[in-house]
Amino acid sequence: MIRHTVSFSLVHPAGSDAEAEFLSTGARTLSAIPGVESFVVSRQVSAKSEHAFQFAMTFADQATYDAYDSHPDHRGFVATRWEAEVASFQELDLVPLTPQ
Amino acid sequence: MIRHTVSFSLVHPAGSDAEAEFLSTGARTLSAIPGVESFVVSRQVSAKSEHAFQFAMTFADQATYDAYDSHPDHRGFVATRWEAEVASFQELDLVPLTPQ
Numbered sequence: 339m340i341r342h343t344v345s346f347s348l349v350h351p352a353g354s355d356a357e358a359e360f361l362s363t364g365a366r367t368l369s370a371i372p373g374v375e376s377f378v379v380s381r382q383v384s385a386k387s388e389h390a391f392q393f394a395m396t397f398a399d400q401a402t403y404d405a406y407d408s409h410p411d412h413r414g415f416v417a418t419r420w421e422a423e424v425a426s427f428q429e430l431d432l433v434p435l436t437p438q
Numbered sequence: 439m440i441r442h443t444v445s446f447s448l449v450h451p452a453g454s455d456a457e458a459e460f461l462s463t464g465a466r467t468l469s470a471i472p473g474v475e476s477f478v479v480s481r482q483v484s485a486k487s488e489h490a491f492q493f494a495m496t497f498a499d500q501a502t503y504d505a506y507d508s509h510p511d512h513r514g515f516v517a518t519r520w521e522a523e524v525a526s527f528q529e530l531d532l533v534p535l536t537p538q
Contacts (some may be wrong), residue, residue, distance in 0.1 A: 341480070365536065369534055380441070380532035387530050394532075428528070430487050432480035432494075436465065438461055 339434065340397045345389035345402060346427035352390065357399050360423050367415045373402035388426065432437075439534065440497045445482050445489035446527035452490065460523055464493060469517045471504035488526065503531075 350356040361379055369377035375396040382389045399405040406412055444534040448472035461479055482489045497503040506512055511532040 340483070342484075348498050361535070374489070375538070379535045381535055382530055383533055384529050384531035387528065389530070391446070392530065392532050428487065429483035429484050430482055430489070430492065433483055435479045435481055436477070 340400065340403055341394060341432040341434075342397060342403065342429070343392055343394040343432065344391045344427055344429045345387065345392040347388060347390045347427075349423055349425050360419065361391065363419065364415065367411055368393065368395065371406050371411050373397055373406050377421045389428065440500065440503055440534040441494060442503065442529070443492055443494040443532065443533075444529045445487065445492040445526050447488060447490045447525045448467050449511060449523055449525050456523075460519065461491065463519065464515065467511055468493065468495065471506050471509050473497055473506050488527065 340399050345394045348360060350360065352435055365370065367378065368374060372433050375398070377393070380394065387427045448457055451466065452462065465479050466476065468474060468528060475498070477493070477495045480492045480494065482492050
């Protein structure tokens with residue numbers, strides 16, 4: 339099991355329609371890709387990070403993760419939206435060491 | 439609901455006894471503090487981050503989180519272990535915007 343997370347900030351003003359539209363389109367597009375489980379959009383509220391949001395999702399295994407990564411809907415979202423609208427981001431891939 | 443995460447790297451060699459001892463003591467100490475739910479230790483495996491591990495935990499609300507933050511067992515772990523053995527870290531506090 340791999341929990342993939344990406345925290346990020348957008349170029350859009352906080353509370354703007356463009357911000358809301360990015361989040362909803364991202365969630366709808368990415369969560370529909372085969373193999374994506376437990377998709378969550380969160381607001382990042384710690385002052386210790388510059389990021390305002392996080393997408394998080396779970397893959398059963400590395401092969402499922404790889405299929406997501408190369409899926410046209412993922413590649414398309416990155417190319418047409420992410421690269422233009424995300425100001426900064428940090429990815430983490432987490433494999434639990436303790437029982438869930 | 440607030441999911442508090444901290445990804446980090448240690449000063450100890452990968453696979454060392456000191457690394458394993460830090461993780462187990464951290465998990466045991468922090469997960470026992472009142473209000474800490476769903477404590478998970480993960481290995482961070484993305485090459486896009488320099489961090490090797492993550493602690494994650496859930497608090498019901500900000501007051502519970504604040505009580506954890508000021509709890510002597512948390513403060514003691516930070517002072518006696520974290521500050522000496524953690525090389526770098528990044529905290530995130532996540533409030534879900536989508537249904538869980």
